[in-house]
Amino acid sequence: SQKIEQNSEALNIQEGKTATLTCNYTNYSPAYLQWYRQDPGRGPVFLLLIRENEKEKRKERLKVTFDTTLKQSLFHITASQPADSATYLCALETSGTYKYIFGTGTRLKVLA
Amino acid sequence: DTGVSQDPRHKITKRGQNVTFRCDPISEHNRLYWYRQTLGQGPEFLTYFQNEAQLEKSRLLSDRFSAERPKGSFSTLEIQRTEQGDSAMYLCASTRTLQETQYFGPGTRLLVL
Numbered sequence: 001s002q003k004i005e006q007n008s009e010a011l012n013i014q015e016g017k018t019a020t021l022t023c024n025y026t027n028y029s030p031a032y033l034q035w036y037r038q039d040p041g042r043g044p045v046f047l048l049l050i051r052e053n054e055k056e057k058r059k060e061r062l063k064v065t066f067d068t069t070l071k072q073s074l075f076h077i078t079a080s081q082p083a084d085s086a087t088y089l090c091a092l093e094t095s096g097t098y099k100y101i102f103g104t105g106t107r108l109k110v111l112a
Numbered sequence: 113d114t115g116v117s118q119d120p121r122h123k124i125t126k127r128g129q130n131v132t133f134r135c136d137p138i139s140e141h142n143r144l145y146w147y148r149q150t151l152g153q154g155p156e157f158l159t160y161f162q163n164e165a166q167l168e169k170s171r172l173l174s175d176r177f178s179a180e181r182p183k184g185s186f187s188t189l190e191i192q193r194t195e196q197g198d199s200a201m202y203l204c205a206s207t208r209t210l211q212e213t214q215y216f217g218p219g220t221r222l223l224v225l
Contacts, residue, residue: 008152032212043116043203043216044155089154093212098143099168100214102154 002028006090006103013080014111021075021106023090030092033066033073038087038105047088048075080110114138116217118204124223125194132190133220137206144187145214146179147203155203161187162209194224 005024013019023033032051036044050057050066050073057064063076077084087105094101117136125131137144142163147155158177159169163184176194181187191198201221205214 004154006154034212041219041221043205043219044214045216046213049212091154097168098160098162099157100145101157102147104152104154 002026002092002094002101004090004092004101004103006088007106008104010107010109012109012111015081017080019077019080019084019108019110021088021108023073023075023103025071025092028071028092028094029068032093033064034091034100035062035064035073035075036089036091036102038089040087044089044102077108080108082110082112085109116204116206116215118202118217118220120220121218122221122223124225126225127194127196129194130190130192131194131222132188133202133204133222134186134188135204135206135217136186137204138215139185141206141208141215142184143207143209144181145205145207146187146189147205149201149203149219150199158189191222194222196224198222199224 003026034049035047038044048064050064061078065074087107089102089105091100091102119134145160146158149155157170159179161181164181176192179189201219203219204217207214
């Protein structure tokens with residue numbers, strides 16, 4: 001069955017550094033992959049989508065890469081700020097079904 | 113665009129009781145999703161609707177769970193004979209055909225005592 005893995009351990013980094021989060025998937029070839037941000041007690045908020053034919057996507061301080069050979073996506077936040085502290089989720093759509101599978105999320109804490 | 117809303121935001125109930133949650137999607141969105149999320153986990157797919165039709169239901173969903181979207185607008189999720197294991201955050205999301213982004217509501221946090 002399809003499976004998505006994200007680092008379950010929290011990631012602590014110093015303000016101003018680049019945070020890199022990993023999303024690995026198995027038994028699947030998605031047409032695209034999404035990243036969401038979730039704050040405690042709130043619903044996820046969409047950040048970025050990257051398609052299988054795109055190697056990299058950027059939005060302000062965010063960058064996502066997608067390696068379909070490695071079955072991996074990396075999510076980078078440059079010049080991180082304490083306000084970036086949250087849980088970051090990756091999600092895939094099971095092809096053609098409009099049904100989404102989410103990873104467990106990685107909790108990021110940016111230390112001032 | 114007022115966003116996705118859910119009601120109630122919090123619900124405490126005793127084991128064995130029935131509960132019903134409501135989701136109001138963004139008005140022009142024809143797809144509506146329900147997810148369940150427990151602490152430290154990502155959202156887990158429960159079911160989704162396209163307009164009023166329920167197109168898929170998770171095999172993990174027991175017969176105690178039922179969802180409706182009678183007029184293709186708001187949706188309700190009912191849990192009958194609640195169990196302590198049903199304690200979780202129930203999230204609703206909406207989107208429209210050909211749009212991949214989902215817009216999530218704030219969730220309903222259920223605690224079954």
